[in-house]
Amino acid sequence: MAMVAKEDDDIAATAQMCTYCFDVLLQKLHPSTTKESNADDDITTSSQYTPPDVKCPLFVTWEKCQSPLRPPPLLSKVSFSSGVTTPASSSIITDDETSTHNNNDTNNNTNTTPAPLYELRGCVGTLAPKQLQHALSEFAITSALHDQRFDPISLHELPLLRVGVSLLVKYEECQDCLDWIVGLHGIIIKFSTGNGMRGMEQQYHSATFLPEVAKEQCWNQKETILSLIRKAGYRGNITNRLLSQIQCTRYQSSKCRIAYHEYIAESHGGKDPLSTNVELIAAVVAEEVVRKRRVNHVKPCVNL
Numbered sequence: 001m002a003m004v005a006k007e008d009d010d011i012a013a014t015a016q017m018c019t020y021c022f023d024v025l026l027q028k029l030h031p032s033t034t035k036e037s038n039a040d041d042d043i044t045t046s047s048q049y050t051p052p053d054v055k056c057p058l059f060v061t062w063e064k065c066q067s068p069l070r071p072p073p074l075l076s077k078v079s080f081s082s083g084v085t086t087p088a089s090s091s092i093i094t095d096d097e098t099s100t101h102n103n104n105d106t107n108n109n110t111n112t113t114p115a116p117l118y119e120l121r122g123c124v125g126t127l128a129p130k131q132l133q134h135a136l137s138e139f140a141i142t143s144a145l146h147d148q149r150f151d152p153i154s155l156h157e158l159p160l161l162r163v164g165v166s167l168l169v170k171y172e173e174c175q176d177c178l179d180w181i182v183g184l185h186g187i188i189i190k191f192s193t194g195n196g197m198r199g200m201e202q203q204y205h206s207a208t209f210l211p212e213v214a215k216e217q218c219w220n221q222k223e224t225i226l227s228l229i230r231k232a233g234y235r236g237n238i239t240n241r242l243l244s245q246i247q248c249t250r251y252q253s254s255k256c257r258i259a260y261h262e263y264i265a266e267s268h269g270g271k272d273p274l275s276t277n278v279e280l281i282a283a284v285v286a287e288e289v290v291r292k293r294r295v296n297h298v299k300p301c302v303n304l
Contacts, residue, residue: 011054011056011167011169011254012167012254012256013165013166013167013253013254013255013256014165014256015256015258015262015266017132017136017165017256018163018164018165018256018257018258018263019258019263019266019267020136020137020140021060021136021137021140021163021165022158022161022163022258022260022263022267023267024136024137024140024141025140025141025144025153025158025163026158026273028141028144028145029153029154029155029158030155030274053131054131054132054133055129055130055131055132056129056130056132056167056168056169057125057126057127057128057129057130057167057168057251058125058126058130058132058135058136058139058165058166058167058168059123059124059125059126059139059143059165059166059168059210060123060124060125060136060139060140060142060143060163060164060165060166061120061122061123061143061163061164061165061166061257062120062121062122062123062143062144062153062161062162062163062164063118063119063120063121063161063162063163063164063257064118064119064121064157064160064161064162065116065117065118065160065161065162065259066116066117066118066119067114067115067116067117067118118162120150121144121150121153121157121161122143122144122145122147122149122150122153123143123147124139124142124143124146124147125139125143125166126139127168127188127208132167136165140163155274158260158274159260159261159272159274160260161259161260162257162258162259162260163257163258163263164255164256164257165255165256165257166210166253166254166255167253167254167255168186168210168251168252168253169251169252169253169254170251170252171249171250171251172249172250172251173247173248173249174187174248174249174250176244176246176248177189177225177243177246177248178221178222178225179248179250180221180248180250182214182215182219182220182221182224183211183212183214183215184211184252185211185250185251185252186208186209186210186211186213186250186251186252186253187208187209187224187225187228187248187249187250187251188206188207188208188248188249188250188251189205189206189207189208189225189228189229189232189246189247189248190204190205190206190246190247191204191205191206191229191232191234191242191245191246191247192204192205192245193205193234193236193242205229205232205233205234206232207228207229207231207232207233208228209224209227209228209231210253210255211251211252211253211255212253212255225243225246226238229242229246
């Protein structure tokens, strides 16, 4: 496995990298909304956002807000025919306040606003070091439009999105598959099954979880490993012998993420380039109405 050069271990993901990912996706989905300042620039490179000649494994993650707690600014003054009216303003949420889970806050401070709910919309990256100047644009588009687990992201979804850039650093070989810390390390596992004897073809498996996955899913180390084995495509019995044969590499990540309204404030001076697109606003409003109705009519899920 290719490792990150030692001098690159301290590189950090930045809000500017996330802003650039939004720039790339916005131009791809609706070129006419791209800022005039970018008109003569090559938006497929990110030299102004990354140190020169830096190579690093990375992932770009898109998430979509599913919580009705905070509407996107595009909807901040829209009243819905269903009787639901969104607030007139929406404050910026910092990365520390956001989560893919709605964690109950036991703080008695009545001014505290619960974190919105986000769900995965696309995540693609590489474990091989890539030059960041080109890889950011590549994976911003690939994760948004070509993650085979999801439909391509549509323009009307942009106001509900959050993007995260994860740079993977500090790779270390583990002594065993449990030699890592939940919340600190991401892990890569590799193992083979079958030995070519008795008609059993030898198969090779590998998979990775980013550092935040186990913590966000509330998994311990063993639960994480079991889930990762399944992610690697193995469907047989998971025995202690199999666990002992797993080659495990741990790594850390520098991650930054911003929501669309933070991107607008940072990159467009608070003026949403999509706010004059009537068809887009209608599509966003329609989706917001459906989302609110779904949340207000949640029924218990029964496993059959």
